[in-house]
Amino acid sequence: MDKRTDSATAPAATAVTTATAEPGPSGDPAVRQVRRALIIFNRNAGGGRKVARLEETVAQLTGAGVEVEIHRTSFAGDAEQTAHAARFLGSGPDVIICAGGDGTINEVVNGLAGGDTPLALLPIGTANVLAAEIGLATDTATVVDTIFTGVPTPIHLGTANGRYFTLMTGVGLDAEVVASVDRKLKRRTGKLAYALATLKRWTAYRDHHFRVTVDGVEHRAAGVVVANGHYYGGRFVCAENARITEPGLHVCLFQKPGRWQAVYYMLALFGGFLDRLNTYRVIPGREIHIADDRDGPVQGDGDIITQLPLTIGVADETVRILMPRTPV
Numbered sequence: 362m363d364k365r366t367d368s369a370t371a372p373a374a375t376a377v378t379t380a381t382a383e384p385g386p387s388g389d390p391a392v393r394q395v396r397r398a399l400i401i402f403n404r405n406a407g408g409g410r411k412v413a414r415l416e417e418t419v420a421q422l423t424g425a426g427v428e429v430e431i432h433r434t435s436f437a438g439d440a441e442q443t444a445h446a447a448r449f450l451g452s453g454p455d456v457i458i459c460a461g462g463d464g465t466i467n468e469v470v471n472g473l474a475g476g477d478t479p480l481a482l483l484p485i486g487t488a489n490v491l492a493a494e495i496g497l498a499t500d501t502a503t504v505v506d507t508i509f510t511g512v513p514t515p516i517h518l519g520t521a522n523g524r525y526f527t528l529m530t531g532v533g534l535d536a537e538v539v540a541s542v543d544r545k546l547k548r549r550t551g552k553l554a555y556a557l558a559t560l561k562r563w564t565a566y567r568d569h570h571f572r573v574t575v576d577g578v579e580h581r582a583a584g585v586v587v588a589n590g591h592y593y594g595g596r597f598v599c600a601e602n603a604r605i606t607e608p609g610l611h612v613c614l615f616q617k618p619g620r621w622q623a624v625y626y627m628l629a630l631f632g633g634f635l636d637r638l639n640t641y642r643v644i645p646g647r648e649i650h651i652a653d654d655r656d657g658p659v660q661g662d663g664d665i666i667t668q669l670p671l672t673i674g675v676a677d678e679t680v681r682i683l684m685p686r687t688p689v
């Protein structure tokens with residue numbers, strides 16, 4: 362799905378530093394030669410030591426002889442445009458490093474899908490679910506080591522109304538929470554902002570069902586998560602058998618409506634016993650349609666990416682992600 366060809370629309374990256382030494386210890390076949398790296402940095406992601414983490418990473422890369430450019434995003438959508446433009450540069454980067462959370466990665470993946478440029482993660486978001494999915498420890502030493510020695514591995518993607526997602530897309534209470542989370546509060550308090558938004562949406566909860574069609578078979582559910590990976594919201598398992606390295610989606614149906622039932626589902630997710638509930642089902646699927654009698658937000662990789670009605674599919678394109686040598 363190649364959505365743009367005009368790379369000139371992307372803002373220019375800002376060169377912060379240039380070094381001339383030969384990258385990586387020579388002679389070790391496990392170490393990739395990285396001459397140029399582009400870091401796409403979302404300073405709005407996560408909280409805490411973002412800039413310090415960025416500076417540490419840049420220092421270690423330049424110390425190893427890598428020419429580093431940093432692009433600081435200045436609007437939602439900027440990361441996608443920048444990644445897309447970098448794919449078509451004649452002397453483009455050897456690696457694109459996404460410094461952000463899952464929403465920024467989602468943008469970068471939408472810019473890179475179908476291309477060859479490997480993607481590395483510098484996880485500085487709130488939940489960093491994709492980092493957990495690939496077993497990447499978030500300390501700077503591991504992040505830098507993975508840039509040089511990580512295995513470029515194609516990850517499969519889902520599409521939600523034509524937009525790629527890496528981890529999951531969903532409708533129901535979780536999407537309503539994502540839609541109503543206070544972004545400023547999230548920057549200051551991280552997961553607490555989600556807890557408050559959950560409380561707000563929970564008190565406004567109305568019983569109803571979505572109409573869900575999975576490969577031609579109709580179902581009804583009060584909430585739906587269509588998973589491409591097995592983790593959800595951190596290291597909580599929603600779809601045990603879903604792996605981003607394998608094609609195919611897993612449709613998680615929260616079948617029973619009800620305010621207190623929603624609390625029970627959350628406890629089951631956090632407690633790791635969701636799969637033992639007889640009102641919870643996971644169905645493999647490739648073509649999924651979700652409809653409701655009214656409009657509603659759809660979350661993908663932790664951000665609102667589209668609205669109902671929703672058509673979900675398995676993308677033909679992949680993105681190559683650098684996987685850590687020793688996953689945690």
Ligand SMILES: Nc1ncnc2c1ncn2[C@@H]1O[C@H](COP(=O)(O)OP(=O)(O)OP(=O)(O)O)[C@@H](O)[C@H]1O
Pocket residue numbers: 403404405406407408434435436437438439440461462463464465466468485486487488489490662663664
């Ligand atoms: N300069 C910017 N101004 C406003 N929004 C931005 C900017 N750059 C990126 N964004 C948006 O910020 C959103 C949140 O970023 P991201 O998801 O990476 O962080 P996070 O929510 O803290 O992390 P996680 O998803 O891992 O919990 C993304 O949807 C992205 O589109």
